[in-house]
Amino acid sequence: MTSGPDGFEFIGNVLHAGPVNLEALAESCGTPTYVYNAGVIRQRISALQGAFAAALPPDKQPLLAYACKANTNGAILRLMAAQGLGADVVSGGEMMRALKAGIPADKIVFSGVGKTEEETTAAIQNEIRQINIESAAELDRLIDLHPPYPLKIAFRLNPDVEPGTHAKISTGQGGSKFGMPADEISNLMDRARRHKNLLPAGLSVHIGSQLTSLDPYETAFRRLADLARATGAKTLDFGGGLGIVYRDEKLPDLKDYAGLVRDILAPAAMELIAEPGRFLVGAAGILLTRITHLKIAPDRPILILDAGMNDLMRPALYDAVHRIVPVRTTTAPQMLVDIAGPVCESSDIFARRQTMPAPAPGDLLAIMDAGAYGASMASNYNSRPLPAEILVDSDKCDVIRKRQTFDDMIKDEIIPEWMAE
């Protein structure tokens, strides 16, 4: 298993999350259920911190602002807070979650192209560390809001770099809706400097997610450092994007990633911020699901699961492929199957032509590496309740989100009185 010795491993014939038997867990908690292993998250944090500690002097250690969108469960955020991490948030809701989880306001960075006036006002009121702005219109808004203290702002550069990842998670190419060209940023920084309570202190960049090569980082970082030298910006927020192994991806060494930060960004910066998301939580979670039907289609069997694209949207949205493993190993002969969810969409497919030991209805499967952009993207589509979430931490095993009930799902709907009769 990619998650390592303390993550998800077979003990005997059954897959475990740390010491927790996933068959027993499915029995008591039902399926579909996300199961996270806190140990993996801590390992990933210390791997990243270790790489930066080895590459950079103590005064240049980046603040790790966890990109909450990857997994916003309050218990996961608390775990990040306990490890001393900050947060990168992209909505007022994420900001409130981060604060509620105990992440200090001075470690919270607010990114995103569409902050509303209410969200920006709340960010100012909460005195968060910095707002990363993405357009001239956002600067106008901040000027109009007259922050009552010198508010740190950073400008997001669009470095015009192809990140070499899926089109729907690429953000750094010219013409995307994210960031601004360098010359526009220079002008806006001059404008911002004329306002006493705006502190145009920094620049940010984030070129995409699930990156498997350092080359696009290198180009983006060079452009960011050039702009920092040209504008005098001293805080460089270099985003997230580090990929994880879903199948057989070859990933860059963390040492080389930290080396780029040391060689390119550190000489141009007084303060560094990183926004890792997927890298910290992706491999720390699985989606536990049961086969409801074995459908014999003309050309191949299709396993129909009780988890669907509403629970884990990545395959339908990004053509993502997750490894799927039976929770119990068997000696049944291998067969070729498709694996699908129950949702009425042809994109609700988790795997095509996968080889696995002949499965039977009722068998449990684990969809691996589902800790990032899994539960945080889940929806009620097809009126399917949100799945439960469970956190395993050494010998502790706790429900961190109850499975939604039918009543929970419809509780905010209002039937107009005239229809009630």
Ligand SMILES: Cc1ncc(COP(=O)(O)O)c(C=O)c1O
């Ligand atoms: C501004 C910003 N920072 C950080 C991230 C985190 O990216 P990842 O999960 O790939 O590390 C994202 C993800 O989309 C983002 O938009």
